[in-house]
Amino acid sequence: MSFELPIYKEPDFQIPQFLEYPNVTVQLVEKHGVAPERFHATTIFPEYYKINGKWVLLTQSRMDCVVVVRENEYLEAKELRRLQVGDKVVVGRSEDGSEGIYIHTKGFGNDSTTSETFAFRTGRSRETSYSRDYDRLYELLQFEKDNGYIVWVLGPSVVFDSDSKKAMISLIENGYVHAILAGNALATHDLEGAVLKTALGQDIYTQESIPDGHYHHLDIINRARGFESLKDFIHVRNIDDSVICACVQNMIPVVLAGSIRDDGPLPEVIADAYTAQDAMRQHTKKATTVLCLATQLHSIATGNMTPAYQVVNDIVRPVSIFSVDISEFAVNKLRDRGTLQVTSIVTNIQDFLVNLHRNLAGDKISRV
Amino acid sequence: MSFELPIYKEPDFQIPQFLEYPNVTVQLVEKHGVAPERFHATTIFPEYYKINGKWVLLTQSRMDCVVVVRENEYLEAKELRRLQVGDKVVVGRSEDGSEGIYIHTKGFGNDSTTSETFAFRTGRSRETSYSRDYDRLYELLQFEKDNGYIVWVLGPSVVFDSDSKKAMISLIENGYVHAILAGNALATHDLEGAVLKTALGQDIYTQESIPDGHYHHLDIINRARGFESLKDFIHVRNIDDSVICACVQNMIPVVLAGSIRDDGPLPEVIADAYTAQDAMRQHTKKATTVLCLATQLHSIATGNMTPAYQVVNDIVRPVSIFSVDISEFAVNKLRDRGTLQVTSIVTNIQDFLVNLHRNLAGDKISRV
């Protein structure tokens, strides 16, 4: 069985009430970065806006934005902070079309949920059966490799372990990665491992703490800071065998968002949180599958800016988010914020990555 | 690199102080199940007792027992509850030999721990690198398959997932399992899965909740209760494709200890907690490797009764315990009780079992 895109069912805008509903109301932005009262805020679902009598689908959406009507009936989902004086912002808070705004929650069918009076095990936890989720994910990624845009959101523990690091590199080399969103720590410990075989001073295979190992990440950062870019650092210093190196070699974009936890930072790390959001959203705007591994900060940030659907070649298709973490709290946090299309898997991401490598790249992880 | 047993270094009992130290003192048990005051309690380490001028190694130990001197200088580690009137119990609480009791903590060498003033990441957690632990475990199990006694302690989530269940069955069929310690729930949901494809009413592959699924485990239990043994139930009802079935077919002993959480129970489940302890200890007495998966109750119970060493063919060898659970608290709990030889792996046991299957049995898990 291989993956097939679910069919999207458009709302039937020919039924009378939709014909009668008014066009959206807009109000002008009067102060930079401030929306008019009663602005409409976006959800994760497909949303249609009635403009000049036509119902127009919002594309490249993200939740908690306001909708600005631009020239030629083009709609843009804008964060509050990006609003410009004069922007025409959609106002109205009903979702049924009666104010020209329609939120379409069932475009990809309805989740069939049993409604027995008495049932066990309704949540997802460490005890959920994940076999089918893995199988579906393998099929999905094989499809997306050529037909979609796969965004990975990586916490530093991806590179704390030798095998999971190799697995991640292999997935990049085999075409399963179209963009990586991460932070300073991921890149630092990745390069630390490449140069010194450690992460935070601990050997990523033998687990041994190396004497003066607490200098390792600082030395890597300091050396890299001598260069304009990680690419230059890698080339000049001849570094290999790392996630960042694999991205450089395969021209996979990496967005490194800075945070207050950072040492350094490395070159290319984006200091401004909102500039970083903009850079991340360049990828979530295109994302058709997102995998979030072991990072609450970056996962929630990415989840916030990923819509439930994407328009690819004029076809509306769903976006799949996989949230993988060892903590139920962490994986459920995404759902709790309204990110309903998330498949959460409760496990150690080391095993998750090795599973993906074995099933997609097919070969054993080599031990040097 | 394949597994080699570490060499055990006996204490040098020829050094003068050991020659001078007295024989152990014993006192008689006066009331069934009650030890004399100042009884010596066993640890997990190899312990030597001076009897008739000779230092005798305690074998088949377990911690928190008292030591009874039997005929012919034979020593038995007995739980308080098994003490008989007249038993000769060793008394004394020094550990250095001065009371004829010597606890040998460094027989297998000393853990080399770095002693820098400033080091990161000293504990074991979700962020520990587990690649080497896996590699060592694979080598160890290949050795133990023919040279040791591998005891598995299984929580019910082993059979909540289709792939992990298949992996466990494959490990049994390939000789990596010499005994299983578990409870009523493991066996119930295992057989539920075999007969009805569910666990607690939820399909173990598709995750669907089946109508009236909350009857599934009760029906399985009720049907099995019509038989004297699980073996009979399995044979008469022609049940296959389950952990318990694989044990029956391969004549692997299974100890099912009852608990207050149980429905039923199934036939063969041992109602009395201490009778169950005795049955479990028949296996831990021989165990050379113990794998504890996703059950706090049974893991701690087993950890308590597993010594750090075993005497096999007159050679003292270490016992390895692996504790695998998604919760740091659970895996660390074993260590906290003094079970120091534990390798803890923080992950979902579904992935752990699939890893073992792939690396030891070599083949892919088939999807029917």
Place this chain on the structure above:
Amino acid sequence: MSFELPIYKEPDFQIPQFLEYPNVTVQLVEKHGVAPERFHATTIFPEYYKINGKWVLLTQSRMDCVVVVRENEYLEAKELRRLQVGDKVVVGRSEDGSEGIYIHTKGFGNDSTTSETFAFRTGRSRETSYSRDYDRLYELLQFEKDNGYIVWVLGPSVVFDSDSKKAMISLIENGYVHAILAGNALATHDLEGAVLKTALGQDIYTQESIPDGHYHHLDIINRARGFESLKDFIHVRNIDDSVICACVQNMIPVVLAGSIRDDGPLPEVIADAYTAQDAMRQHTKKATTVLCLATQLHSIATGNMTPAYQVVNDIVRPVSIFSVDISEFAVNKLRDRGTLQVTSIVTNIQDFLVNLHRNLAGDKISRV
């Protein structure tokens, strides 16, 4: 605002279909401990059975039992293992009355759940606001003290800390405890603390590890084993300042269920898991409020045998279960098994108990 019992609304059995529905069908038990096929299994909800044309409410229920029709239209919810040859067991698996079995899920009204398309934070976690739950619990316990039956289910960590232990003792002395369900460890470490000021060898106030502290629990157990009962041990040895002592002094029943983790055990610990279930159910049969603190084993066992309702003075009233644990997984586990009336609070039970003490007993915890 003080606590008021919610009004129970009986089903209207005068509506025609209920009048037409048949009496229940029963089948005889042919083998001890085995139910007829298609036996009806109980839920946690009020259930009515049509006997001789009358709809009879099942009382003293517990889930996953079979229903036996006794003399005089009396119904008994029996565990499979307690079935006797000749017992008349209700068969039928519909719940709407059409087989003479009616499960009444909405007797206490319907949970009003919002049904917006887009909402945050639907689960209960560490981030749930618990102020109101505490306030309601204080009011409930003040009511139950005189009008109900409050069962406490205690894990050993209740007595690992000095203040929480004092708080628990104070709640007993102030009348808020009608029965305690626990295990060997709770009683052992409670008495260890009373005699030696430690739990597992660690001072329960200063946290210091005491030399030879690993003997403490064994010494307490061994000494207690010299007596027929904990009461005798406490009286003869003049022990005070403990949860068990407070129960003895206030004649509060304590059920100690044995488990395979136990050292000893202490006198009075029930070795047989199912005998222990029977002893526990003597209390859950009467329970109107149940508080489960920091023990998965005993909490789930108790949850399984606690119905959602109780008949007190011919009035049907709800049973409240509070599940308090630091792990979302643990508190949600009860819900997942169908125990829907649970209020889960995610916190450390030390703080929970101190809160209850301060709000119910009113005074500061004294520091000696």
Place this chain on the structure above:
Amino acid sequence: MSFELPIYKEPDFQIPQFLEYPNVTVQLVEKHGVAPERFHATTIFPEYYKINGKWVLLTQSRMDCVVVVRENEYLEAKELRRLQVGDKVVVGRSEDGSEGIYIHTKGFGNDSTTSETFAFRTGRSRETSYSRDYDRLYELLQFEKDNGYIVWVLGPSVVFDSDSKKAMISLIENGYVHAILAGNALATHDLEGAVLKTALGQDIYTQESIPDGHYHHLDIINRARGFESLKDFIHVRNIDDSVICACVQNMIPVVLAGSIRDDGPLPEVIADAYTAQDAMRQHTKKATTVLCLATQLHSIATGNMTPAYQVVNDIVRPVSIFSVDISEFAVNKLRDRGTLQVTSIVTNIQDFLVNLHRNLAGDKISRV
């Protein structure tokens, strides 16, 4: 018993080897933000540098910085990114004085750790006894209120609950708070609660989800963005009953660091991660006690920049860090990074704050 500062014991620099050791070696920074190879990196401990034959204590330290020798033998701990061309950076990686660098790990005495061969319960977890930690914390805060500088690091869940929010406000009003470090979410949900009684749309007392509640935080942010500062917003809109309001009224500085998760952001939130670090460090430079509640990001960031000691009125005193979180992993994470002076408490911060309020402010939390 009330709090007394531990006495700091200076190294004895009169012993011959210290007299013989050389002055530190420095090298000049040649490129902005890049240290010379073999730069010395700071730890959390007091460090002395030999300058012109004198051993000079580094003040206002933070770990993982480089040390710059300024005029008049003044030493500055600088982050890599703040290095200026020409800065004189100390090089050398020995810690014993032999390169003019001495790390003094035992200035406040040695932790006495038991060294028995066999001991239980060495870590800190949900089962640790916290009574004494609370008592010490109460005494410490009463001392620090007048003699120290208490920095609070707050996660948003502080304001998700009505009682914990009131408790926090009360602690501010009673003088126990000298600075707050937090993020956009804390301030947003705090003000949302003040204006609309909710956090993320859920009533912070009744837990009810309010219709259109997902607009609440966006509306608050949007309204606040119309003002230059939170102070203006609060004054003009007449907002009260919130943590931020209490800070404004009591002139307590609040640093709000931006992150990629943010909506908005609110005015005053610092977008640049490293500018935010600088602003935070203005407070950790003075901090004598730090309390980190339920935020991994801000806690680790703050932990990284808080030294183990402070010089107050020429006296070297220790800095106490309390890390409070419901997850063992989170509280242990600080220790794992080398922040050894941390007291970790595993509980829900709602209860923690209510405890502090009751013991320090003395009164009951009022219910309106």
